Amino acid sequence: MGGLHIQYYIVCKRKLWLYSKNLGVELDSDRIVEGAILHDRAYRQIKERDIHIDNQLQIDAMDKHYVREVKNSSKMNQSDHWQLLYYLYELKKRGVEKKGLIQYTKERKNEEVELTQSDIERLEQMTKEIEGIIHQPHPPKLVKKRYCRNCAYYDFCFAGEESEE
Numbered sequence: 001m002g003g004l005h006i007q008y009y010i011v012c013k014r015k016l017w018l019y020s021k022n023l024g025v026e027l028d029s030d031r032i033v034e035g036a037i038l039h040d041r042a043y044r045q046i047k048e049r050d051i052h053i054d055n056q057l058q059i060d061a062m063d064k065h066y067v068r069e070v071k072n073s074s075k076m077n078q079s080d081h082w083q084l085l086y087y088l089y090e091l092k093k094r095g096v097e098k099k100g101l102i103q104y105t106k107e108r109k110n111e112e113v114e115l116t117q118s119d120i121e122r123l124e125q126m127t128k129e130i131e132g133i134i135h136q137p138h139p140p141k142l143v144k145k146r147y148c149r150n151c152a153y154y155d156f157c158f159a160g161e162e163s164e165e
């Protein structure tokens with residue numbers, strides 16, 4: 001279980017299932033390069049960056065007060081928030097308490113994220129539901145979303161079909 005499971009749970013449960021089965025690759029090479037450039041530019045001044053914890057958390061950067069994530073745009077704002085809350089929650093379990101900060105480069109804005117008790121309860125519920133979804137023998141039913149066209153699983157989901165929009 002990692003941050004991407006939480007993101008995909010919010011975005012699309014079918015995507016979560018496909019990702020958990022290693023069916024296809026989520027990020028294409030352009031997005032990987034774009035992400036690497038974003039991170040490099042955003043956190044040059046921060047010593048602790050690209051932090052990997054227990055093969056579970058992959059944090060962009062951390063300083064005295066904040067766990068920081070940089071995103072290109074706030075289009076997926078809700079899933080970004082829950083991903084960062086999940087990092088804060090996992091760090092808290094390990095005795096590290098911090099706030100989160102998401103930096104949206106396109107909109108040039110920062111959003112502060114703070115973990116509350118009700119977030120913790122929601123995350124515990126989410127992780128149970130995620131376990132249930134990824135252990136299902138079949139993917140959840142296809143539900144078309146605005147996001148589908150930008151999803152790496154688009155061809156898998158819509159093979160032989162012209163998408164409306």
Ligand code: SF4
Nearest residue numbers: 012015148151154157
């Ligand atoms: S293409 Fe749409 S339905 Fe299929 S996994 Fe992606 S977001 Fe979900």
